[in-house]
Amino acid sequence: MTSSVAVDPWAQTLEAVLAGLSAAAVGAGVPADPALLGAALNVDGGPEGDLAFAVHRFAKSAGRAPPEIAEAFAAHFVPIPEIASVRAKGAYVNFTADPGRLTRSTLEMVFARGDRYGHAEATSEPACVEHTSANPTGPFHIGRVRNAIIGDTFARALRASGAPVTTQYYVDDMGRQAAMITWIWSKPRAEWPEPVRRAVEGEEAPGEKPDRHRGRPYPALSAYLKEHPGAQEEVARLVHRIESGDAPPEHRELSESILGGMLASLARLKIGFDEFVWESDFLRDGSVERVLERLRSTPHAIREENGAWAIDASGHGLPKESTRIVVQRGNGTSLYVTRDVAYHLSKFARFARVLDVLGQDHQLHARTLDALLEEIGETRRPTYLIYQDITVPEGGRMSTRGGSAVWLDHLLEEAVSRARGEVVARREDLAEEAVEAIAEAVATGAIRYHIVRVAPEKPVVFRWEDALSFEGRSGPFVQYSYARASSVLRKGNADRPPYPFDAARLSHPEEAALVRVIARLPRTVAYVARSAHVQALAGYAHDLADQFNRFYHAVPVLRSEAERESRIALVAAVRQTLGNSLDLLGLTRLETM
Secondary structure (H helix, E strand, O other), rough: OOOHOOOOOOHHHHHHHHHHHHHHHHHHHOOOOOOHHOOOOOOOOOOEEOOOOOOOOOHHHOOOHHHHHHHHHHHHHOOOOEEEEEEEEEOEEEEOOOOOHHHHHHHHHHHHHHOOOOOOOOOOOOOOOOOOOOOOOOOOOOOHHHHHHHHHHHHHHHHHHHEEEEEEEEOOOOOOOHHHHHHOOOOHHHOOOHHHHHHHOOOOOOOOOOHHHOOOOOOHHHHHHHHHHHHHHHHEEEEEHHHHOOOOOHHHHHHHHHHHHHHHHHHHHHOOHHHHHHHHHHOOOOHHHHHHHHHHHHOOOEOOOOOOOEEHHHHHHOOOOHOEEEEOOOOEOHHHHHHHHHHHHHHOOOOOOOEEEEEHHHHHHHHHHHHHHHHHOOOOOOOOEEEEEEEEEOOOOOOOOOOOOOHHHHHHHHHHHHHHHHHHHHHHOOOOHHHHHHHHHHHHHHHHHHHHHOOOOOOEOOOOOHHHOOOOOOHHHHHHHHHHHHHHHHOOOOOEEEOOOOHHHHHOHHHHHHHHHHHOHHHHHHHHHHHOOOOHHHHHHHHHHHHHHHHHHHOOOEEEOOHHHHHHHHHHHHHHHHHHHHHOOOOOOOOOO
16 A cells, blocks of 8 residues: 555555556556556546546557457456446546445545645655745735745645745845835935926825835836936946945845835735745855856857857757847846856755746746756756736736836735625624624635636736635635535534544435545645646635535535434535645635625
8 A cells, every 4th residue: 555545535446446457458458558557547537437547548559449449448347346337438448436435535534634634745855936036126016926826826735745845035136126226215305306206205105014115116216217317327336236246235124125015915815935035145155156157168158349248049949039148247247147047056956846936928038047057067947837917807917117007905905895895795793803804814815716716827817706706716605615614514513523424324416526526635736736737726626615515505414314424524524625725725714704
């Protein structure tokens, strides 16, 4: 018995099926490697069964028609206790699990593992997930928060899969944008350019968060610099100072202050970080210079007339206009991509798996980074999780520089306000404090779920009516289903274990379907950890909540007689599994809504 048997209700059944398929392959006269058999077994099943075995590959190698091979596999499959029926249809062999055995193993495992149901045993391969890493220049807009939600959700799934995970935030405190903030705030307010001062005055609020306060001049300053070469030159000189390791004392303080306000916003979404890695530290400890030495010695290094160094990357498949990669300016300072090489070398030295969450507008940077890593002989590469933009229904991307951003803080406040109205409409009996706590949990959960439910490679259009719906694919729907299960247990005086049950009493089709969904959680977590398809967690949570509500409306629980105790146990298993799913998604468990 493998270690997976202890954490996955399907494990024993899958092992038995694969052993049976191996024997059936011999009987059918079809050469089949055990690994290929496993790859052809679809554990999600479908309308024809719980497991589906595709024979296409084996039919091709045997030179026989797929339906013929499927029939041969089914005919030679020796019956096993875990499987109730085996049927060939077309190019597939479909298996239906014995419902009683699956129900018993699933509920026993859920109750034995509790909050760790869905989690695998610990592994020894450490992983690093770098996400968010927004420049400390002002508040988050909701376009950037998609990075944070994807990264945090993936890190949760990776931890649940057993990997030791470190989440990192890479703080860019050396670029032009950070220098602009220092440049403007190092001057007395009276010396600010009039357009910048005029844009800020009258907008500031007493006690506003430091990211909003310190970042307020940024859009106007960005526009001002485009029209004023003298100011541009001042900022450029400050950038040179910072990149030469001579940053003004207030530069780090300003970055830390703004970053603190940004992190406070993320904390409301239950997003935090294990480590903060400052870009300037790689300059101070000599890492950047060591990278430059390696780059300057590569066969494709080019010394420019002005003393700058570049890499001819024409052999790396980059766009033609991007094949000359400048890695050191003529004045001796490094560039962002050079420092990013140093950062990734530090990650490779510590972690077996390195994943970067990046917006689609950073794809060229990722390819450039890979090219430079190859140039210096580094064999490892980060895995990139690329996501598309978030837009509002009116259309258009959000821009911090242009001042057209939808700030995360404003989004959160609007979500809380709307959620408060929904909660009051449903529960007039709740005290104000309870209403506020539930509204905050529903609002933040709605935002997280609405964004993570869409595959990263697809754009998100943020719509309130979808995000805050208490029905359908939404965070509130999953939270409401958890609260409904909690209510059933409270009314049945069964809000604490033990939960005795008789699997034979849970024979209704909706009960069997519910057990099958509960049993999928461990494999879903493993799939997300392996593939980084974080949307699968949101899909799973919806499927479980949806099937629970189907069961709730089709089958009496507290009013049943002989089945009452077993159905209460099933509801308890649902509640535990939904709660674990909410944790993985970063949503709050709500006992009442």
